[in-house]
Amino acid sequence: MNSDNLARIAGRIYRYIRDPMPHNQHDDAIWCLGRQYDSHPTSSDPDSTQPQTPPAASIPAPSATSDSIPPDSAATPQKEDEFEKVQVQEATNDNGWPPAFLDDLESRIWLTYRTNFSQIAESTDPAASAGYSWKTHITQLVKHGRVFTDDVGWGCMIRSGQSLLANTLQILEFGRDWRIGEPSDAERKLLSRFADDPEAPFSIHRFVKHGANACGTQPGHWFGPSATARCIQALVDEHSPSGLRVYVRPGDASVYQDSFMRVARDSDGSFHPTLILLGTMLGLHGFNTLYKEGVKAALRLPQSVGIAGGRTKSSHYFIGTQADHLFYLDPHETRPLLPLPLSDADIATCHTRRLRLISFQDVDPSMLLGFLIRDESDWDAWKAAIQSPPPTGFKSIVHIYDTEPSLGGDASTEADFERAMADVQSCDEDEGEAIV
Known part of the structure; x- marks a missing residue:
């Protein structure tokens, strides 16, 4: 894992300790500026688990320029040891919130x-x-x-x-x-x-x-x-x-x-x-x-x-x-x-x-x-x-x-x-x- 990823993960962990992100504790639908999200989407419901994607010309390719970090496959080498994988997973824990909703929020x-x-x-x-x-x-x-x-x-x-x-x-x-x-x-x-x-x-x-x-x-x-x-x-x-x-x-x-x-x-x-x-x-x-x-x-x-x-x-x-x-x-x-x-x-x-x-x-x-x-x-x-x-x-x-x-x-x-x-x-x- 390179130093930039380590620093980003360390910062994420520190923020979660200092000011923990709330957990999703409700089954009620989630709304964000007129968009509805299933609180606990299933893998068989792709529209709820993936962000809604506009035409390719209107949305740039994803990157790690925001407060979030890339998924494990992009952030770490394929043969990264188990300890580093655990750190990535903990630092990117979404506490039960639907990824599509968090993508919208972000x-x-x-x-x-x-x-x-x-x-x-x-x-x-x-x-x-x-x-x-x-x-x-x-x-x-x-x-x-x-x-x-x-x-x-x-x-x-x-x-x-x-x-x-x-x-x-x-x-x-x-x-x-x-x-x-x-x-x-x-x-x-x-x-x-x-x-x-x-x-x-x-x-x-x-x-x-x-x-x-x-x-x-x-x-x-x-x-x-x-x-x-x-x-x-x-x-x-x-x-x-x-x-x-x-x-x-x-x-x-x-x-x-x-x-x-x-x-x-x-x-x-x-x-x-x-x-x-x-x-x-x-x-x-x-x-x-x-x-x-x-x-x-x-x-x-x-x-x-x-x-x-x-x-x-x-x-x-x-x-x-x-x-x-x-x-x-x-x-x-x-x-x-x-x-x-x-x-x-x-x-x-x-x-x-x-x-x-x-x-x-x-x-x-x-x-x-x-x-x-x-x-x-x-x-x-x-x-x-x-x-x-x-x-x-x-x-x-x-x-x-x-x-x-x-x-x-x-x-x-x-x-x-x-x-x-x-x-x-x-x-x-x-x-x-x-x-x-």
């Missing part, structure tokens, strides 16, 4: 805290430091600086929002069946948009700049779902990747067909792929389990691009569900900056096979829901699914109406709006206050 884009990026200046407003977390206060005092060169302690919601947008673009440009392999020029180009560089269109520098100018969220302050949604909308509008447009309802989860179509359609009626972002608060003092089935249903939809959620220090990017748990990518892991240009090693830091899950009872109720509508038939399918009644005893989390109400509008429309507000307690900007 192919999602995962953006996290980064350090040593080019400076982001603090606000010149003396009152701005009042919004810092205690950790940010201490860090800035130790550095004796008026600049930020990392986002540790305050950038987790930005990173969750970046992850949601990056996976939206990945699905739009590569297709939902794309799986990780050798880094390609296309993947490098996509991830370069999120590099920690002021020139990158979706860098943390751009998020912070728009947050300060348009949302009143200063550098070093934690972004809420509303500010994150508005930053995504503004930056996408400015750079228009793949013709994507963004429809935002940052303070409630109500979608109005007339205003949505004004965003998605051109004057000639042509439809553009549109990302729907809905900010909502699903509970006052914790997650209200009346909305549990609604969250599950949202992640099961083929239009789902995940949920960015949480308050200070607790933001996550949720991508799937099983039983009463959510699967998520954690932005709180700290890594060196994502530079320009990107190396293969840099790209590998944007993927992980390390599964994380959380119980609904431990989820923060502040959420930013994301859905990608590719065309009008996709809109019709999504609308029909959203309008399906929830299971008995549960409440819907998204509502669709034909016309957006206006001041002085018709009473029946306003009454519908008020009923929606009673059903879904909405999120007000960064403070997380409920609108009633």
